Amino acid sequence: MRGRSVSGTIFDSINHLFMLLILLVMMIPFVYVISYSLSTPSMLKGGIVLFPVGFTFDSYRKAFADPAVLKGVYISVARTTIGPAVMLLFTSMAAYVLTRAELAGVRFFRKFFVFTLYFSSGMIPMYLLMGYLNLKGTFLIYILPTAISVFNMVLIKTYIEGLPKELEEAAVVDGANNFQLFFKVIFPLCMPVFAAVVLFDCVNQWNAFIDTQIYNTMSPNLYPLQYVLYNTLNQINSLDQLREQGQTQMTAITPQTFKMAITVITVLPIACVYPFLQRFFIKGLLVGSIKG
Incomplete structure (x- = not known):
């Protein structure tokens, strides 16, 4: 094989340096947020903090001592696990039916579902509907409205249509009914697209807080971690408030x-998981692309 030209090597080097600059x-x-949270406030002198100054975990001890934070972690983890599981079950079954x-x-029905991607009823009718269904102030408000995702349904439907029809025909010859055909033949073959849509939904569920602000504002025991953060960042905190909460060393x-x-x-949990699962997102985005 011929060696790379000098111009090609220079081009690659510039690309690498450019991408490293973007990463930085x-x-x-x-890095600033993490370093600041691990620093002792009395030792900070302003400016950008790239390394902890006076390393301490006091802020994290205070955070985890707050019952709202611990409850928020529980609610966020619960909705991030239960929500995508319910969504996958109902959305995948609907996608299979449409094939x-x-x-x-x-x-x-195909046109009916696609129509909902372009037009929605709006916030007020949705709010009234959730009230009629008695979902406001309950944990189910995080699960049931997202049980069907038309976007994910289209991805799964497209993937299923690309599977060999001979597999279904062989299963039917062996006496499989529709449920057996889906759960024992189609479902195992759709793991790549299932992984992609589940990860999409996990990220959405973990980051969601608008639904809490609309439907569960009066239910503090149902606040997810993101809404706890939202409230914390919007509060006018003062040293007096911290003192009332038992903080003695200001x-x-x-x-x-x-x-x-x-x-x-x-941010840290989803930031740690996302890079390792990025390939599933790429596979999900490529579902339905033209294959040679």
């Missing part, structure tokens, strides 16, 4: 370091 610019805010050409009216923690610690607790 993107990482600086995260059945022999189903009466299947073309109408130099060990300030409202700003407390906010930074809450931010890290909220």
Whole structure:
């Protein structure tokens, strides 16, 4: 094989340096937040903090001592696990049904579902509907409205249509009914697209807080971690408030370091998982692409 030309080597080097620069610019805010949350406030002198000054975990101890944070972690983990599981079950079954050409009216149902991608009823009718269903102030408000995702349904439907029809025909010859055909033949073959849509939904569920603000504002025991962070960042914290909560050493923690610690607790779990699962997102985005 011929060696690379000098111009090609220079081009690759410039690309690498450029991407490293972008990575550095993107990482600086995260490093700043983490370093600030681990620093002793009395030793901070302003400016950007890239390394902890007076290393301390006091802000995190204070954060985890707050019952709202612990409850928020529980609610966020619960909705991030239960929500995607329910969504996968119902959405995948609906997607499989839409692939059945022999189903009466299947073309109408396909257009009906796609229509909802472009038009919605709006916030007020949705709010009234949730009230009529008695879902406001309950944990189910995080699960049932997202049980069907039309976007994910289209991805799964497209993937199923690309599977060999001979597999279904062989299962039918062996006496499999529709449920056996789906759960024992189709379901195992759809793991790549299932992984993609579940990860999409996990990220959405973990980051969601608007639904809490709309439907569960009066139910503090149902606040997810993101909404706890939202409230913390919007509160006018003061040293007097911290003193009322039992904080005696005012130099060990300030409202700003407390906010930074809450931010890290909220962002870190999904930030650690996302890079390792990025390939599933790419596979999900490529579902339905033209294959040679």
